[in-house]
Amino acid sequence: MPLFQDSLPILAVLMVNIIISERLARLPYLRHMGTALIVIILTAITSNLGLIPASTNSPPIYDGIFTYLAPISIFYLLLTVNLKGLKKAGTPMILSFFLGTAGTMLGVIAGIWAISGPKGFGEFYYALGGMFTGTYIGGSTNFNALALHYEVNKEGNVYAAAVAVDNILTALWMVATLLLPQLLNRYFPRRIEYNHTAEQAQQFEKEASAQVSDVETFNPQDLAILVGIGAAGLYVSKQLAVMIPQVPQILILTTLALALAQLPVVQRLRGMKVLAMFFIYLFLAVIGAFCDIEALLKDGPLAISMMVFVSILIVIHALVIFGIGAILKQDWDVLSIASQANIGGSASALALSKSLNRPDLYLPGILVGALGNAIGTYCGLFVAEFLKTVSW
Secondary structure (H helix, E strand, O other): OOOOOOHHHHHHHHHHHHHHHHHHOOOOOOOOOHHHHHHHHHHHHHHHOOOOOOOOOOOHHHHHHHHHHHHHHHHHHHOOOOHHHHHHHOHHHHHHHHHHHHHHHHHHHHHHHHOOOHHHHHHHHHHHHHHHHHHOOOOHHHHHHHHHHOOHHHOHHHHHHHHHHHHHHHHHHHHHHHHHHHHHHHHOOOOOOOOOOHHHHHHHHHHHHHHHOOOOOOOHHHHHHHHHHHHHHHHHHHHHHHHOOOOOHHHHHHHHHHHHHOOHHHHOOOOHHHHHHHHHHHHHHHHHHOOOHHHHHHOHHHHHHHHHHHHHHHHHHHHHHHHHHHHOOOOHHHHHHHHHHHHOOHHHHHHHHHHOOOHHHHHHHHHHHHHHHHHHHHHHHHHHHHHHHOOO
């Protein structure tokens, strides 16, 4: 029997785990793991030690976080996607991004085929295909949205394994996208040289940092507006899902958020990113509580299948974006940053553009990363439903 069974001390433990995870993620040797994976691992440890309940006899607070806070966090993050700003990304970056998107979708299908679908992943094979489609087009927002839709979030071991493999291969792909432009430019020069003044570079940095920063200042009124919009958005999406049962609720919620995000009054709201990330960490903490560490350590075939699947996915993605990009004579830096926007998201695209010394690509990389957040869930659902129809 767990030490804490009441919702209040359980919530306090989850808060402590989030605080510790945030601090650990700042350490140099844990930075690449990220807060998301650390909070899952830390809460898995606390639940397996018997401090808080696991998946069996889960307390009401777990269901509340899954039912309300997780979808609202997705809603908040999508409210930050300003599609009108995409024109600043430029045609080459947007084209490269869509090449990467096509590569991801083809890679998921090829990877699932390689592991024989349900033989490799069990009954959740199509859901995992959709989740990796979403995250390798958009990001964790789409990954979590699809996990909620297909209820993979309640399978703690499967979800934790997916997050771990995602983190490992995303880090490796970051190294690859840093090296590939240098290697390819040596034999097939495509780099466009820009001479930016210090003032221009500083302006690029300022614009980019404003887009990815999760530090915001907001007041009680801002918080009240955000909570109200989140509650109303979730309620409306649920009602519409009842009225139109053919359309998944997560798609309705996504579409509603993207529509609202284009309104100037919504774009001026403060605190969306902070509140969204806080709710996401709570969601991930509960997923960690659902992990059975002993079973996870014994489940070697699942981890191997997932590594094979994601490796094939990334290889196909790379062949499509760099292969077709080469035919179209695109700048290798642009292709690498667009690929990183697909695989790693906006923050990774910014980090790569800094490493490649391309201040002019700071903002374009971030903007196509936001585009990925906008379309990732749609693409993920499409691929998952397609995989369902295939005979394995």
